[in-house]
Amino acid sequence: MSDAPADxxxxxxxxxxxxxxxxxxxxxxxxxxxxxxxxxxxxxLAGLLFPDSLAGTLADALTSRNTLAxxxxxxxxIAFAALGGIFAEKSGVIxxxxxxxxxxxxxxxxxVADVTGGVWIGFAGGVAASTLLAALFAVVTIGFRADQIIAxxxxxxxxxxxxxxxxxxxxGSPNTPTVATSPSINVPVLADLPFFGALFSASPSVYLLFxxxxxxxxxxxxxxxxxWIRASGENPKALDTAGVSVTRVRYAAVLISGVLAGxxxxxxxxxxxxxxxxxxxxxxxxGFIAIVAYLFGNYNPVGAxxxxxxxxxxxxxxxxxxxxxxxxxxQLIRITPFVVVIIVLALVGRTRLPEAAGEHYETEE
Amino acid sequence: MPSAVHLDGITKRFPGVVANDDVDxxxxxxxxxxxxxxxxxxxxxxxxxxxxxxxxxxxxVRLDGKTHAFGSPRDAIDAGIGMIHQHFMLVDPMTVxxxxxxxxxxxxxxxLAVDRAGSREAVVELADRYGFDVDPDARIEDVSVGxxxxxxxxxxxxxxxxxxxxxxxxxxxxxxxxxxxFDVLDELTAQGKTIIFITHKLGEAMRxxxxxxxxxxxxxxxxxxxDATTQAELAExxxxxxxxxxxxxxxxxxxxxxxSVSDVAVDDDRGVRAVDGVSFEVxxxxxxxxxxxxxxxxxxxVEAVTGLRTPDAGEIRFRGxxxxxxxxxxxxxxxxxxxxxxxxxxxxxxxxxxxxxxxLGSQHGTELAANGRIDWSKTRGHAQAIIDEYDxxxxxxxxxxxxxxxxxQQKFIVGREFERDPELVVASxxxxxVDVGSIEFIHERLLELRQQGVAILxxxxxxxxxxxxxxxxxxxxxxxxxxxxxxxxxxxxxxGLLMAGERPGDDGxxxxxxxxxxxxxxxxxxxxxxxxxxxxxxxA
Numbered sequence: 001m002s003d004a005p006a007d008x009x010x011x012x013x014x015x016x017x018x019x020x021x022x023x024x025x026x027x028x029x030x031x032x033x034x035x036x037x038x039x040x041x042x043x044x045l046a047g048l049l050f051p052d053s054l055a056g057t058l059a060d061a062l063t064s065r066n067t068l069a070x071x072x073x074x075x076x077x078i079a080f081a082a083l084g085g086i087f088a089e090k091s092g093v094i095x096x097x098x099x100x101x102x103x104x105x106x107x108x109x110x111x112v113a114d115v116t117g118g119v120w121i122g123f124a125g126g127v128a129a130s131t132l133l134a135a136l137f138a139v140v141t142i143g144f145r146a147d148q149i150i151a152x153x154x155x156x157x158x159x160x161x162x163x164x165x166x167x168x169x170x171x172g173s174p175n176t177p178t179v180a181t182s183p184s185i186n187v188p189v190l191a192d193l194p195f196f197g198a199l200f201s202a203s204p205s206v207y208l209l210f211x212x213x214x215x216x217x218x219x220x221x222x223x224x225x226x227x228w229i230r231a232s233g234e235n236p237k238a239l240d241t242a243g244v245s246v247t248r249v250r251y252a253a254v255l256i257s258g259v260l261a262g263x264x265x266x267x268x269x270x271x272x273x274x275x276x277x278x279x280x281x282x283x284x285x286x287g288f289i290a291i292v293a294y295l296f297g298n299y300n301p302v303g304a305x306x307x308x309x310x311x312x313x314x315x316x317x318x319x320x321x322x323x324x325x326x327x328x329x330x331q332l333i334r335i336t337p338f339v340v341v342i343i344v345l346a347l348v349g350r351t352r353l354p355e356a357a358g359e360h361y362e363t364e365e
Numbered sequence: 366m367p368s369a370v371h372l373d374g375i376t377k378r379f380p381g382v383v384a385n386d387d388v389d390x391x392x393x394x395x396x397x398x399x400x401x402x403x404x405x406x407x408x409x410x411x412x413x414x415x416x417x418x419x420x421x422x423x424x425x426v427r428l429d430g431k432t433h434a435f436g437s438p439r440d441a442i443d444a445g446i447g448m449i450h451q452h453f454m455l456v457d458p459m460t461v462x463x464x465x466x467x468x469x470x471x472x473x474x475x476x477l478a479v480d481r482a483g484s485r486e487a488v489v490e491l492a493d494r495y496g497f498d499v500d501p502d503a504r505i506e507d508v509s510v511g512x513x514x515x516x517x518x519x520x521x522x523x524x525x526x527x528x529x530x531x532x533x534x535x536x537x538x539x540x541x542x543x544x545x546x547f548d549v550l551d552e553l554t555a556q557g558k559t560i561i562f563i564t565h566k567l568g569e570a571m572r573x574x575x576x577x578x579x580x581x582x583x584x585x586x587x588x589x590x591x592d593a594t595t596q597a598e599l600a601e602x603x604x605x606x607x608x609x610x611x612x613x614x615x616x617x618x619x620x621x622x623x624x625s626v627s628d629v630a631v632d633d634d635r636g637v638r639a640v641d642g643v644s645f646e647v648x649x650x651x652x653x654x655x656x657x658x659x660x661x662x663x664x665x666x667v668e669a670v671t672g673l674r675t676p677d678a679g680e681i682r683f684r685g686x687x688x689x690x691x692x693x694x695x696x697x698x699x700x701x702x703x704x705x706x707x708x709x710x711x712x713x714x715x716x717x718x719x720x721x722x723x724x725l726g727s728q729h730g731t732e733l734a735a736n737g738r739i740d741w742s743k744t745r746g747h748a749q750a751i752i753d754e755y756d757x758x759x760x761x762x763x764x765x766x767x768x769x770x771x772x773x774q775q776k777f778i779v780g781r782e783f784e785r786d787p788e789l790v791v792a793s794x795x796x797x798x799v800d801v802g803s804i805e806f807i808h809e810r811l812l813e814l815r816q817q818g819v820a821i822l823x824x825x826x827x828x829x830x831x832x833x834x835x836x837x838x839x840x841x842x843x844x845x846x847x848x849x850x851x852x853x854x855x856x857x858x859x860x861g862l863l864m865a866g867e868r869p870g871d872d873g874x875x876x877x878x879x880x881x882x883x884x885x886x887x888x889x890x891x892x893x894x895x896x897x898x899x900x901x902x903x904x905a
Contacts, residue, residue: 222478224470231456231467238454242468242520243439355457 036310061320068198070319073271074312075305076205077102077283080264081290082297082304083216084257090220090299091253092233092246092356094148097137097155098261099287105130105265106283107163110176110275119182119270126266127259133159134258142250145360156287164277174277181273205267209305212260216301229253233354236361246361261287285334292337298352311337367430369394369559370415370528375424377410384410386583387424392528392576394429397550397560399574399591401567403603403772403800407583408563412530415561416448417441428528447521449531453513454520457506461499462488465520491519496552511542515549522558529553531562535569539660547573565603565800567596579603603801619836620649623789623820624670624701629679631665639665641844642679647789647820652811654835654852655824657864662844663824664706667793670822671703672696684788697726700788704779704795706824708771712778715767719757722766723748723781747784755780756806772803779807789820796830808834828860842866 040062047059061067081098088095108129113122137155140146164174171177185207187200199206220226228249231239236246269275269282276282289311290304297303318333372390376383385407392398402408413419415426417435426433428444435441438448455464462485471480471487488501497515505513514534521529535543550560550573564570570577571591578588579602587602624647631640640662647653655663668674670681672693681689688696697703705711713722724744727733733744748762755776757769766774779795792811796804811834815821825831831838831852838852840863847863863869 224472224476224479227459227463227467227470227479230459234456234458235454238456238464239467241438241448241450241454243442244468352458 057321057324058317061317061324063195064320065195065198067313067316067320068195069202070316071309071313072198072202072206074315075308076203076209076271077106077264077268078286078290078293078312079209079305079308080212080267081261081287082294082308083212083301084260084264085291086216086220086294086299086301086304087229087253087260088257089294089357090233090354091229091250092236092354092359092361093138093141093250093254094152094358095134095137095254095257096149096152096291097133097159097287098257098290099283099285100152100156100159101130101133101258101261102265102268102283102287103156103159103163103281104133105262106269106281107167107176107275107277109266110179110269110273111166111170113179113270114176117180119180122179122270123263123266126269127262130262130265131255131258134254134261137258138251138254142247142254142360145362148358160281163275163281167275167277176275176277178273179270181271203267203271205263205271208263208267212263213301213305216260220301225249225252230354232361233356236356236359240361250361261290264290289337292340296337296340299354311340367427368392369429370561371427371430372411372415373425373427375411375414375426376422377407377414377419378422383583385414385421388580388583388585390578390585390588392559392561394559395554395557396575397554397562397573399570399577400561400563400580401565401570401577401599401603402580403565403802406580406603406800408580409532410583411580412448412532412561412563415441416446416530442524442526445525445527447518447524447526447529449514449517449521449529449534451532451534451536453517455505455513455516458504460501461503461505461508461512461516462501464505464516465491465523467520469524487523488519491522495519495522495549495556497549509542510537511539511545514538514542514546518549518553526558528559528561531560533563533565535564535566543569567599567603567801570599571596600801617650617816617836618818619651620818620820622646623649623684624822625682626666626670627680627682629666629669629676629681631662631669631674631676633665638677639844640669640676643841643844643846644679645839645846645849647822649788649818649820650815651836652815652821652823652834654831654838655822655841656828656831656838656860657826657841661841663826663841664793665844666841667706667791667822667824671701671791694729697785698729700786702782702785702787702790704782704790704792706793706797708774708778709767713766713774716765718765719752719762719777720745720748722777723751723762726781726785751777751780751784754784755810772799775799776803776806779810783810783814787814787819789822790814791822791824793824794826795823796825796827804830828857828864832857832860840864 043055043062044059046053046055047057050056081102084101085095085098105126109122109126111122112125113119116122133155137151140151141148167174167176182204184201184203190199191197191201193200220230228239228244231242231244232246232249232253239249240246264286265283268286272282290308293307293311294304296307297305314333314336318328318330321328322330368391370390370392372388375385375388375390377385388407388411390398390400390411400408400411410419414421417438417440420434420436426435428446433440433444435444456467459467465488466484471483472478473480473483485501488499491497492499492501497519499512499515499519500508503512505516508516514537518529534546538546550562554560562573571594574591576588577591577594577599579586579599581603589598589602625645627644628642629640629644630638630642633639643662643666645653655666657663665674669676672688672691672695675690679689680687683691683696683699683701686699688699709715714725720741721744724733724739724747727747728739733740733747745762751757752760752762757773757777757780759769766777769777775795782790790811795811796807799807808830811821811823823831823834832855833852835852837849838855838860839849840847840860842864843866847866848869850860850863
């Protein structure tokens with residue numbers, strides 16, 4: 001009761017603040033988008049006019065169907081993990097263990113596919129492994145109220161150690177042998193389009209990703225469960241007094257994040273047919289870029305996907321250029337997402353985190 | 366016909382405490398019942414029993430003559446009980462409609478989607494039926510506190526509540542919103558709903574309720590008809606003895622100017638001018654009161670004086686020094702004590718125990734923390750002394766601040782600040798949310814300090830408090846002092862008009878802004894240093 005005056009002050013000032021925040025956040029995102037589009041258009045024009053210049057090469061790279069295909073392929077694990085992160089964090093559980101979930105599922109998918117000989121069984125195996133690890137994370141953070149950040153780091157470190165170790169034990173090397181991959185699915189006619197044809201001639205995981213993006217959006221915007229997840233992350237007590245178990249909603253959300261990240265990890269390794277476990281493994285920071293992507297996308301599944309495409313697109317262009325002998329250091333490209341997130345979060349600071357993210361919730365009974 | 370709600374012999378024991386002791390409560394259908402009591406009297410515990418949060422140790426809950434045993438709030442909700450918590454259970458970024466239907470969303474497509482049109486329709490229909498003014502599509506964070514409360518009530522009604530429990534519903538409302546709330550309650554009872562509201566405000570209980578039950582130390586000490594009782598009778602029931610609601614503040618020797626504020630202008634967080642050209646002086650041995658409806662710049666003014674906010678213009682002097690931009694620490698060291706309006710946010714660290722909380726503000730001092738090293742045994746003694754002196758309960762310095770009741774938290778803060786041996790006490794709503802017994806105690810202490818020659822700047826939205834305690838009283842409206850009056854010579858009606866922004870002698874016309882401090886102060890700033898010294902000497 002005694003902080004009532006503060007509540008009132010908050011309530012009085014909040015609308016103004018948030019309006020400004022929303023507008024600011026919106027314009028910044030619009031700005032980033034606008035600048036990107038303008039730069040691309042300028043580059044394409046320059047490329048058209050001077051086909052032999054650097055701009056011409058870049059324009060070629062950008063309009064190449066291969067670039068889009070590469071960007072999509074790179075996006076798959078990142079975007080899946082980002083969707084998973086959105087589910088967990090919107091429910092109030094910050095899951096920074098996405099990297100670990102990608103690693104464990106990437107390895108498990110190959111192992112199961114190798115043992116059973118079925119790509120889709122391997123895929124299911126990867127998802128199951130990731131979901132199990134997410135379940136462990138959920139029990140520790142929700143059931144035993146461990147710190148979410150520390151538990152998330154543990155998930156990453158466990159997977160980082162476990163996957164190459166298992167590979168070493170089973171295959172005698174941190175890299176697994178290769179398994180069969182599933183062929184691309186070609187949509188007749190559409191697949192022959194220039195540039196955009198890449199969208200219709202991709203591995204099944206890309207189509208699965210499109211479905212997951214739409215499905216996640218639908219869950220948050222249209223279903224009661226999606227509202228419960230939002231309420232659980234914003235004001236769990238409100239949800240509890242409305243008669244919905246916060247604990248159950250959070251368990252469900254974290255398990256969903258495990259399933260989604262698992263799909264990403266499994267797709268990553270199965271598309272290549274191999275798990276490589278040297279150093280940071282083949283996942284190599286994709287789980288952390290996923291966190292950046294959903295923050296940049298402001299917890300919107302579509303926004304997260306578009307941010308992922310932006311980051312992956314940069315990487316793809318870089319690869320194409322590399323092949324043509326124009327070297328932009330790969331390392332520079334790789335830090336772009338992190339630079340972007342620092343600008344977005346620190347300077348603009350208007351990505352609105354769920355109010356209760358990171359907090360434990362205990363019913364009063 | 367059986368009562369809508371009958372709590373029969375409810376006893377609730379917690380380890381070491383009897384929170385409710387054989388309480389009987391009967392509430393008739395279609396009436397408003399006020400549950401009145403001091404902080405910690407057991408009101409909320411009793412209602413939590415009715416709401417299914419607690420199972421009673423003994424006793425029965427009967428609704429319309431039928432006995433219920435609630436295992437959880439869910440059971441109580443299903444039985445038609447709705448609780449409006451003091452801290453609203455709303456999700457800020459979601460809309461009014463989404464909040465009202467949360468957990469019971471109308472579905473379509475076999476549950477695969479929320480029927481959004483249907484939800485909105487249900488909310489509009491419900492609001493219309495009870496004549497509520499709410500915008501179903503507005504986000505909670507964009508609507509007023511009064512509207513948020515109406516949303517909470519609609520939420521309960523949407524879940525089929527027949528009996529509504531409101532926990533301290535007026536604590537967060539403006540006077541105007543309180544009036545609107547009471548209209549809402551009338552409309553609800555007219556349509557057959559039963560209302561129980563928890564309060565410690567006598568006036569509100571009498572104004573809104575048909576019947577009033579008073580709890581004290583976990584027991585019910587009486588139920589009275591609201592039309593046939595007086596505030597004095599209720600106050601006596603609450604505290605068990607006669608309370609002096611009118612403070613006889615007498616007079617004290619007025620010393621020199623301790624603090625002066627000249628032409629200060631302060632912006633609020635949004636950059637809107639909240640205080641606009643305010644000037645006043647506070648002398649040793651005087652209580653300078655600032656009255657006004659909340660939100661007219663009082664908070665910003667106090668923050669400027671105490672150093673929590675930098676003024677955009679003007680000068681603040683304390684004991685002869687210009688402290689306009691001085692830090693909090695410098696002001697504390699110079700002898701400025703501050704009882705903040707929000708005790709949980711600014712007064713205490715809730716997770717700290719009282720030993721640690723007692724140190725706050727003295728952590729740089731030489732007494733408890735010489736050479737940067739805290740002397741814990743002295744600090745503990747210091748906290749214990751405050752606890753004993755200011756009757757903080759439980760009297761245990763190892764208690765965490767968050768487990769104290771609001772009134773006891775406040776007594777501890779008041780004790781800590783008053784024991785600083787200050788030259789100036791800035792007391793912002795020092796008795797907000799505090800029970801009658803503690804209010805009286807805090808008032809007495811404040812006047813004792815004044816008697817010792819301390820200057821006191823008192824801000825309160827309770828008229829009887831500022832009027833009763835102040836030697837001079839400024840009325841603030843939209844960031845300006847409307848007038849500075851002698852509280853003994855001014856009636857409540859006159860103050861009410863001033864608080865509503867009616868300037869004295871408005872009909873004179875063309876006179877421009879009144880000179881706020883001109884009529885009350887004759888002293889020039891020249892003699893300030895001497896006088897402060899004199900005041901300081903007196904105290905030593």
